[in-house]
Amino acid sequence: MEYLVEGEKIVVIGKEDFCPKDILECGQFFRYYVNNAGNFVALSGNAKCEIIETEEGFEILTANTELFEELFNLKTDYSKIKQEISSTDFIAKAVNSARGLRIVKNNVFETICSFIISANNNIKRIKLILFRLCEKAGKKIDEQDYAFPDVEVFSTLDEDFFKGIGAGYRARYLAELYGNYKVFEACNPEKLPTKELRAELLKIKGVGRKVADCILLFAFNRFDVFPVDVWMERVYYEHFGKEELTREKISEALVSRFGTRAGFVQQYLFYSKIADK
């Protein structure tokens, strides 16, 4: 995909491999909304962008062009990926219903926090809790929006605070996250192979197999993972096998089938599932 950076703007040329709606609404990312002008706005850490559709493609307006260049993985060639995984019919259908989907590479701490909140929860409420978290503990970015609270701010937040923003029983995990994250951070995550990195993530309270896999995919861009939740469990029994398996076994089976394309396949299938319910 072609794009160029011009000052505080990234110009994406073409609409085949980039669509803000597909990217932001597919369930991998929670801090976004549609503004009064009808444009998508996305927030990561203390950075913000507004995405405007033009005749030729999209313009990503932001003071943090490098950050969103990385967040949206603009250097990755999705036409190739989509083609490769479309040899199976129902996967091709999922791909074709979200041609502009791209896996994000969001910052690690925000992703861990977001997906701890995601456990046994629904997307609407995950967004609500994260919005309240930023509003109450994050710095103001501008008139409209708040940054995600810094890691260090978490050392000052207790369980009652997280209960107050509606986190429910996950409040305990969030209150413990600061210390657990400090330990995790020290393990040199970027250098570890996927399985070892997952093992480190699993030491964080509130992070189980599925949440770990989401962090591996959406923050570390490890594509040899296949997060299995209630929705993907249904997809598995619908399309891949009728033998009763644990979610972990389903995940392993699909990773061994799709290899380093597993993460992409998973996300297209997940989005097609939640989009048409």
Added chain:
DNA sequence: CCCCAGGTAGGCT
């Protein structure tokens, strides 16, 4: 009133 949501921790066998 019920059931469900991008599941996990802790306890039991």
Added chain:
DNA sequence: AGCCTACATGGG
């Protein structure tokens, strides 16, 4: 190792 259940909260 594998199974069972409690768990907070908002929406349908």
